[in-house]
Amino acid sequence: MQVMKGPLFLDPDTPIATCTASECSSCDLRKVVNCHFSLKQLARFLTFAIAAMIVGGYGIFMFQPWLLLGWVVGFVSFFGLIEIRVMCSHCPHYAEPGSKNLRCWANYGSPRLWKYRPGPMSTGEKTIFFLGLAAIVGFPLVSFLLNPARIHVFALVLYVILVGVGYVLLKKHYCSICMNFACPFNSVEAEVRKAFLAKNTRMKDDR
Ligand code: SF4
Ligand code: SF4
Structure with missing residues (x-):
């Protein structure tokens, strides 16, 4: 059983x-599946997530300030609860x-x-997962596009770059070694999955 080393x-x-x-x-398998996490990995992820959140939030605020509150509530609810239930509980x-x-x-x-909950995500869980992601990421985009004041073009481009580059980096450095094989974004190779599942017998086969 795992014992915490330090507080984090x-x-x-x-x-x-x-x-x-x-x-x-x-x-x-240590080099091809990420079983243990580090502060460096978390910091890299948060850098992009927080930057995109600030720029996206700015776009919503400049469109309709009160909508920002709804988006923040949706953001926290999705990444703090809904995604945890439909996706992370399989990890x-x-x-x-x-x-x-x-x-x-x-x-x-x-x-x-x-x-x-070992095993694959159900169709319903995948639907909720993708709809939630699309709503959280897409809401700032719609706000920018409905409020095309010139000063916002830079913020819109920056938001698209942050989301686009963040997605590419996530796929390359996280999804390719992530141990949650149930996630639709997971890209660990089939042979590696097989070897990992042979060691992690509590996981159900979700190749
Ligand atoms: S598969 Fe098991 S033994 Fe190998 S790195 Fe992960 S936890 Fe450790
Ligand atoms: S699926 Fe990703 S975000 Fe969720 S618990 Fe596993 S490593 Fe963390």
Whole structure:
């Protein structure tokens, strides 16, 4: 069982809750699947997420200030609760005992209100996941486009760049080594998944 090393992240030398191995140091999967998270990974993710949130929030505020409150409530509800239920509860990290909150590279601090649910996301969960993402990311875009004052063109371009570059970096450096094989964005290779599932027997096969 994992024991916390310091206050922030799981001990990188101890197998995660779903893994049957006795130690991590000799594991070949270490470089191709990210079982343990770091402050550097979290900081990189938050840099793009917070920058996009500020620029997107600016666009909404300049369109209709009161709409910003609704977007912030939607943002927090989606990434703090809804996404956790439909997507993160399928992630091996969600199975970690000893904490009521996630300690990963993206939704750090979100509460674990449900049980670990190994296996694929249902069609309903995927639908909620994509609709929620589209609404949160798309709302600032619509606000910019409905308020085409010249000063906002720069902010609109910046928002599109932040979201676009953030997505590319996420796919390249996170989704390609993420242990949540249930996520529709996951791009871990089939052979690696097979080897990881053989060690993490509590996961259900969601190749
Ligand atoms: S698969 Fe298991 S042994 Fe290998 S790095 Fe992950 S937790 Fe450690
Ligand atoms: S799916 Fe990603 S964001 Fe969710 S718990 Fe797993 S690593 Fe964290």
